[in-house]
Amino acid sequence: xxxxxxxxxxxxxxxxxxxxxxxxxxxxxxxxxxxxxxxxxxxxxxxxxxxxxxxxxxxxxxxxxxxxxxxxxxxxxxxxxxxxxxxxxxxxxxxxxxxxxxxxxxxxxxxxxxxxxxxxxxxxxxxxxxxxxxxxxxxxxxxxxxxxxxxxxxxxxxxxxxxxxxxxxxxxxxxxxxxxxxxxxxxxxxxxxxxxxxxxxxxxxxxxxxxxxxxxxxxxxxxxxxxxxxxxxxxxxxxxxxxxxxxxxxxxxxxxxxxxxxxxxxxxxxxxxxxxxxxxxxxxxxxxxxxxxxxxxxxxxxxxxxxxxxxxxxxxxxxxxxxxxxxxxxxxxxxxxxxxxx
Amino acid sequence: xxxxxxxxxxxxxxxxxxxxxxxxxxxxxxxxxxxxxxxxxxxxxxxxxxxxxxxxxxxxxxxxxxxxxxxxxxxxxxxxxxxxxxxxxxxxxxxxxxxxxxxxxxxxxxxxxxxxxxxxxxxxxxxxxxxxxxxxxxxxxxxxxxxxxxxxxxxxxxxxxxxxxxxxxxxxxxxxxxxxxxxxxxxxxxxxxxxxxxxxxxxxxxxxxxxxxxxxxxxxxxxxxxxxxxxxxxxxxxxxxxxxxxxxxxxxxxxxxxxxxxxxxxxxxxxxxxxxxxxxxxxxxxxxxxxxxxxxxxxxxxxxxxxxxxxxxxxxxxxxxxxxxxxxxxxxxxxxxxxxxxxxxxx
Numbered sequence: 001x002x003x004x005x006x007x008x009x010x011x012x013x014x015x016x017x018x019x020x021x022x023x024x025x026x027x028x029x030x031x032x033x034x035x036x037x038x039x040x041x042x043x044x045x046x047x048x049x050x051x052x053x054x055x056x057x058x059x060x061x062x063x064x065x066x067x068x069x070x071x072x073x074x075x076x077x078x079x080x081x082x083x084x085x086x087x088x089x090x091x092x093x094x095x096x097x098x099x100x101x102x103x104x105x106x107x108x109x110x111x112x113x114x115x116x117x118x119x120x121x122x123x124x125x126x127x128x129x130x131x132x133x134x135x136x137x138x139x140x141x142x143x144x145x146x147x148x149x150x151x152x153x154x155x156x157x158x159x160x161x162x163x164x165x166x167x168x169x170x171x172x173x174x175x176x177x178x179x180x181x182x183x184x185x186x187x188x189x190x191x192x193x194x195x196x197x198x199x200x201x202x203x204x205x206x207x208x209x210x211x212x213x214x215x216x217x218x219x220x221x222x223x224x225x226x227x228x229x230x231x232x233x234x235x236x237x238x239x240x241x242x243x244x245x246x247x248x249x250x251x252x253x254x255x256x257x258x259x260x261x262x263x264x265x266x267x268x269x270x271x272x273x274x275x276x277x278x279x280x281x282x283x284x285x286x287x288x289x290x291x292x293x294x295x296x297x298x299x300x301x302x303x304x305x306x307x308x309x310x311x312x313x314x315x316x317x318x319x320x321x322x323x324x325x326x327x328x329x330x331x332x333x334x335x336x337x338x339x340x341x342x
Numbered sequence: 343x344x345x346x347x348x349x350x351x352x353x354x355x356x357x358x359x360x361x362x363x364x365x366x367x368x369x370x371x372x373x374x375x376x377x378x379x380x381x382x383x384x385x386x387x388x389x390x391x392x393x394x395x396x397x398x399x400x401x402x403x404x405x406x407x408x409x410x411x412x413x414x415x416x417x418x419x420x421x422x423x424x425x426x427x428x429x430x431x432x433x434x435x436x437x438x439x440x441x442x443x444x445x446x447x448x449x450x451x452x453x454x455x456x457x458x459x460x461x462x463x464x465x466x467x468x469x470x471x472x473x474x475x476x477x478x479x480x481x482x483x484x485x486x487x488x489x490x491x492x493x494x495x496x497x498x499x500x501x502x503x504x505x506x507x508x509x510x511x512x513x514x515x516x517x518x519x520x521x522x523x524x525x526x527x528x529x530x531x532x533x534x535x536x537x538x539x540x541x542x543x544x545x546x547x548x549x550x551x552x553x554x555x556x557x558x559x560x561x562x563x564x565x566x567x568x569x570x571x572x573x574x575x576x577x578x579x580x581x582x583x584x585x586x587x588x589x590x591x592x593x594x595x596x597x598x599x600x601x602x603x604x605x606x607x608x609x610x611x612x613x614x615x616x617x618x619x620x621x622x623x624x625x626x627x628x629x630x631x632x633x634x635x636x637x638x639x640x641x642x643x644x645x646x647x648x649x650x651x652x653x654x655x656x657x658x659x660x661x662x663x664x665x666x667x668x669x670x671x672x673x674x675x676x677x678x679x680x681x682x683x684x685x686x687x688x689x
Contacts, residue, residue, distance in 0.1 A: 069428075103461025112460035119427060119464060124451050130420020131452055137421050138428035141380065141406060148424075161447070164417030171412070329462045330496055332520035 014287050020062065020219045021278050022300050024054040027078040028275060029304050030087060033312065034077070034094060034108075038254050042316075043094045045107050046123075048075040052249035055274035056181050057082045059222025060149060060244070063230060067117070069139075069148040071132035074109035074123040075181075075248075079151060085113045091311040097318035104321045105329065117146075125186075126152060126159035129178075133165045136174040140237070147233050149177040155186030157203075158194050169239040170208040176239040177229055178204065181216065184245075187252045188260040204241035216246030217272040220281070247272070359547045360533025362394040364506035368513035369396070369433065371551065373403055376431060379517055382409045382418050383435030383471075393473045393532055395435060415445035419470065423453050423522075426468040431517055436472040439488045439526060453522045454497030468523075469516045470498075475528040475575055475625055477673055478537060482661035485669070487574070490624075490631030492524045493602040499523040499556055500602040504531055504577040506545040508600055511554025519556060528575040528625075542578045557604035561613070565595035568687055569613040570679070571636050572623035573599045579676045580623055583683060592687055602632060607639045614640050618649035619686045623674045628656035650689030653682035 010016035031049045038047045050057060057078030061070065064083075072079045080090055085101055093100030094108055102112045102121070109123040119135065122128035132150035139146045156162050157180060169176045180200055184191045191198050204211040210232060214225040222244060229240045247269040251258040279297060282288045288296065359367065373379045381396060387410040390397040400408040411418040415436060422434035436442065442449060449470065457465055476485030493500045499521055503509040509527065516523035533543035562577055563584050570580040577598045584594035595613050599606060614620050620640060622633040633654040640648065655674045663669050 071424075100461070102459060102463065105461045106459045110459040112456075112463035114460070114463040119424075120456065120460065122452070124447055127420075127447055127452055130417045130448055131424040131427065131456075133417065134421035134424020134426075135428045136424070138425040138430045141425075141430070161416050161420070164412075164414035165420070167412065168414060168417050168421065329458045329460075331499060332457055332462075332465045332467070 016223070017220075017278065017282060017287065020058050020223065021275070021282075022304075023058040023062065023082050024219065024275050024278070025300050026087070026304050026307070027054045027057060027081050029301070030081060030308055031077055033308050035254065037094070037312070043108065044096070045109070046074070047108050047254045048252065049250050050075050050078040050248065052269065052273070053181060053183060053216070053246045054078055055219035055222050056179070056216045056244045056246050059219045060151065060179050060226045060242075063223055063226035064147070064149055067146045069117040069119060069132070069135045069146060071119050071128040071135065071148065071150045072121060073125075073128065073152055073156075074121070075153075076111055076121050076151070077108070080111045080113065080118055080121075083113070083116050083118050085111065085116055085118055087307055087311040088314045089113070091315040092318050095315040095318065096320070097315055098321040099318040103329070126156035126161035128152065129156065129161050129165040133169045133174055133176055136169065136176045137172065140172070140174050145234065147175045147177055147230055149179055151179045151181060153186065154180060154182040154184065154191055154200065155189075155194065156180070157200055158186065166204060166207045166209065166239070166241070173237050174239055175233050175237055177226070177233055178209070178239060178241040180204075180241065180243045182243050182245050183248045185248075185252070185261070188256070190260070201241065201243045204243070209239050209241050211241035211243070213243040213245065216244035217269075217274050217277070219274050219278055249273075357547060357549060358544050359506050360544050361503070361506045361509045361527070362397070362532040362534065364510040364547045365395060365513050365527065366397055366399065367547070368510040368552070369517070370399060370402060372514060372517045373399070373407060376517075378430045379433065380407045380409060380425070380430060381433045381435070382411055382422060384411055384413055384437050386410060386435055391435065392437060393527070393529055394534060395471060395527070415441055416448050419445050419448040420452065422468045422470070423448065423456070423466055426466045426522075427456075427464045431467050433469040433471060433517065436470060438484050439472040439474045440483050440486050442472075442488065442491070450495045450497070454495055457521070458497060465520050466522045467520045469513075469525050470522065471525045471527065473529050474526045475530055476662045476669060477530050477575075479664055479666055479669060481664045485662040487526070487528075487626040489526050489573070489602055490626045492526070493632065497522070498603065500526065501556055501600065502526045502528075502573045502602060503600060504528075504562075504574050504598050505542055506533075506547045507552070508554050508560070510547055511552045512556065512600065514551065514553045515556050518553070523556065526574070530575040531578070540575070540578060542581070554600065557601045557606060559600055559606035559609035560598045561595065561609075562598040563594065563596040565593040565617070567593045567617055568619040568621060568683055569595050569597060569610075569617045570621045570623060570683065571597045571599065571610055571613070573602070573632070574625060576623040576625050576674050576679070579674065579679055583676050583680045586680065587683060592683065594683060605635065605639070610636055610639050611643050615647050618647055619689075620648065620652040621679070621682045621686055622652065622654050622656075623679055624654070624656040625674055626657060627659055628654060629659050631656065650686050653686045655679050655682045
């Protein structure tokens with residue numbers, strides 16, 4: 001696979017910046033709509049928003065080739081949208097509809113789209129890590145050049161599943177890009193209260209992996225680090241670890257009263273909001289005037305609002321999976337085609 | 343229905359193999375047939391599997407297909423899942439079923455669920471093998487069967503061969519199945535030189551391709567007076583008891599379930615409809631397990647077929663003890679099975 005196979009190619013630096021900005025806005029507005037729909041009880045269960053962390057989703061996922069694989073967490077709406085999973089199919093999944101990307105069986109925490117090599121949507125902290133290393137093992141054994149990107153949080157770093165997976169990936173030289181979204185809290189427990197050594201990069205490096213720490217609020221820094229990491233994994237066949245230092249602006253999930261964080265800390269981090277930061281950069285790099293940026297942002301907002309409205313309308317009108325089909329996919333039935341989201 | 347009631351591509355021969363050799367033969371044949379089959383586990387390479395589950399395979403297929411892992415059950419079972427999602431057919435060995443405690447998350451939250459929760463986006467065609475069972479004083483953490491626990495959790499098939507031919511046929515079927523299959527082999531039926539001798543751990547095994555369909559029980563011995571439903575090593579004890587009692591005019595039918603998921607309920611119902619008497623023998627714990635499921639299968643269908651109260655012979659709800667006398671007191675040994683059969687026949 002060459003870089004030409006990347007799902008979204010950018011001819012110019014401005015094209016790249018434009019894509020990054022548009023995707024971050026899509027994710028932000030989509031999740032704001034989800035929060036609204038959750039309050040209206042249209043979306044049920046747990047809902048974990050990545051608002052504030054969009055630079056990681058867009059910067060990492062956008063750098064992958066179409067043939068690379070992704071294994072994600074329960075805070076994965078942004079990863080799925082950045083990957084190109086259609087917003088309609090994600091929203092339909094939130095609504096529990098048959099047309100959802102997981103046929104209404106998964107919900108917010110279990111978005112899957114095999115056609116885009118998006119393998120969940122895993123709701124067990126660190127549970128996706130061994131699976132991701134397994135995808136890489138298969139690719140390694142079959143000579144496939146794909147890289148598997150595995151996204152997980154700082155909380156997962158405290159799980160044995162991370163440490164076993166990191167050891168095996170390094171031991172067997174498997175093409176895994178470990179992407180630790182360090183948002184400083186494992187649910188409500190601050191980093192320093194969960195880790196004796198909070199330098200996660202140093203600890204990952206102890207497994208014999210190249211490990212870098214990146215400003216996860218700077219989408220271009222994330223993108224550049226991911227490009228570099230992917231080039232390293234592809235050329236060396238070795239895993240790589242990225243610590244993406246980020247922050248979620250909202251609570252862990254919709255039920256969380258967020259009592260464990262200082263409001264001033266949240267406000268401080270909001271000064272690094274990746275969306276306005278990138279918009280300013282367009283001006284400071286001389287790519288657009290302030291007026292042009294403003295006009296263009298309004299255009300994007302309008303298009304995104306339309307896309308979201310359509311996704312909600314389509315989801316609301318979509319059929320429910322028949323209860324008669326409840327036992328479908330418990331085990332793999334002969335002749336039952338593997339589902340593909342188009 | 344017989345133990346080997348399945349079609350085979352070759353002419354049956356009188357070739358006799360141990361259960362472990364029959365199992366290895368199936369793995370080797372499938373690895374020859376399908377390059378996507380690989381085997382991962384602790385000491386499955388140079389060691390050959392501590393219960394001889396992979397003897398000779400490393401020499402034949404090399405270290406890229408017979409893969410020794412660190413003692414990281416969570417990671418290597420998860421690796422099997424990921425590799426299966428990516429299109430391979432991994433066989434992953436959990437050395438003892440007892441060790442499920444360190445890796446259950448990958449087994450029941452991922453291996454068993456992601457096909458469902460993804461709405462069929464991914465399939466997990468993998469086999470998880472593990473050794474089960476006691477009888478050799480290995481204590482509470484190396485002697486359990488636990489098949490009831492696996493069978494309780496939806497999303498995985500569970501097979502438990504009792505003899506060499508089924509060990510081969512069920513392994514072939516498990517490897518070819520597109521769902522995760524848990525393949526549980528009892529140390530006491532493998533024919534290992536360092537275990538207690540079990541005469542039926544060596545038997546005729548069809549040459550060439552041999553498939554036993556998952557979800558179909560076998561009538562290991564036909565009879566008319568009482569049905570003994572069981573699985574794994576207990577099949578042999580039940581057959582011994584049936585032979586002994588036949589001299590007294592008690593004609594017992596022995597049903598070897600072979601698969602717990604899917605469970606061949608029709609085979610159970612057909613036999614009990616004929617005999618009217620039921621003994622369930624289970625080397626797993628008594629409560630909330632296989633024995634209760636078999637009884638419920640009958641009484642939910644038609645309790646009036648029963649001419650006497652059912653009898654269950656299982657491990658009373660205690661951990662497996664070390665001391666030989668204590669261990670034999672909890673295992674479903676032939677004496678306990680015989681007493682249960684006598685009770686149900688007298689009832």
